[in-house]
Amino acid sequence: MPGFRILSMSLLALLVLSACATSPTGRKQVIFASDAELEAQAAQAFAQMKASTPLLTDRATIDYIACVANAIVDELEPPHDGLNWEMAIFDEDAINAFAMPGGKIGVFKGILKAAQDQDQLAAVIGHEIAHVTARHSAERASRVVTTGVGIQVAAILLGGGHSGATYTAYEALNAGASLGIMLPFNRGQESEADIVGLEYMARAGFDPRASVPLWQNMAKENEGGPPEFLSTHPSSERRIDQLVSQFGSSLKLYNEAQAAGKRPNCQR
Ligand SMILES: [Zn+2]
Structure with a gap:
């Protein structure tokens, strides 16, 4: 039976590739998705999104967002500084x-409604970069293989009501979802x-306290929200409590960065 044979071959491949890893916060991760394969899929989905969704042309806004993103990426250490961001x-x-995976970040112009200054925007971009460096997509893809949860979640994305203005973006996100790389992350x-x-963000000299108003704005602006900030996110109260509990260490990093002359001045 050829079908069975293919199945056992791929199970064998999974076992061979299976690996235990540790996340940046010390959490044990089981990852058996191939980074190279995920990165290739991501590059394809990203190219598809760029081709199907209008890109911002307003130079001042592009420079502003790039200024924040570059300041953060500049502070990354090996191996993450070697990614093709x-x-x-x-x-x-x-x-x-x-x-x-591989360092592809997408930002929608609308994020600036919630991220109202450079520090709040740094909280968004720092969060997205952390998803990449913590290999959350590889972890998620591994889970999809074992539990089949991917199909369910993709169906939510496909079934979610979307209106005219954001339709092409959702279509492209759905294309990513079917590849198993654009599903929501877990809590x-x-x-x-x-x-x-x-x-x-703190290492780059952005004020970590800005994360609180950011997530408050996000909760207010984003009722019935789209994929990345979907229901799998912690409730905004829990999220804010957790952020505040981290201020001790992040403010120390922020003060060190400021003292070292890292004072980003990204203007819109
Ligand atoms: Zn997230």
Whole structure:
């Protein structure tokens, strides 16, 4: 039976590739998805999104967002500084952003409604970069293989009501979902991206306390929200409590960065 044979071959491949890893916050991860394969899929989905969704052309806004992102990426350490980081800014009103394996970051113009200054924007971008460095997509893809939860979640994305302005973006996100790389992250991963993201922004000299008003704005602006900031996210109260509990260490990093002359001045 050829079908069975293919199945056992892929199970064998999974066992061979199976590996235990440790996340940046010390959480044990089981990852048996191939990074190279995920990165290739991500590059394909990212290219598809860029081709199907209008990109922002307003130079001042592009420079502003790039200024914040560059300040954070500049502080990354090996091996994450070696990734081919790439950002696309989509000309759509969705209050959203996403991250894909290999360092592909997407930001929708609408995020600036919730992220009202450079520090709040740094909280968003730090969070997305943390999803990449913590290999959350690889972890998620591994879970999809074992539990089949991916099909369910993709169905939510496909079934979610979307309106005219953001339709092409959702279509592209759905294309990513069918590849298994654009599914929502789980709560543990979201919390971890918050904590690690706070560290990243602070190291670059952005004020980590800005994460609180950011997530308050996000909760207010984003009722019935789109994929990355979907229901799998911690409730905004829990999220804010957790962020505040990290301020001791992140403010220390922030003060050190400021003292070392890292004082980003990204203007819109
Ligand atoms: Zn997230």
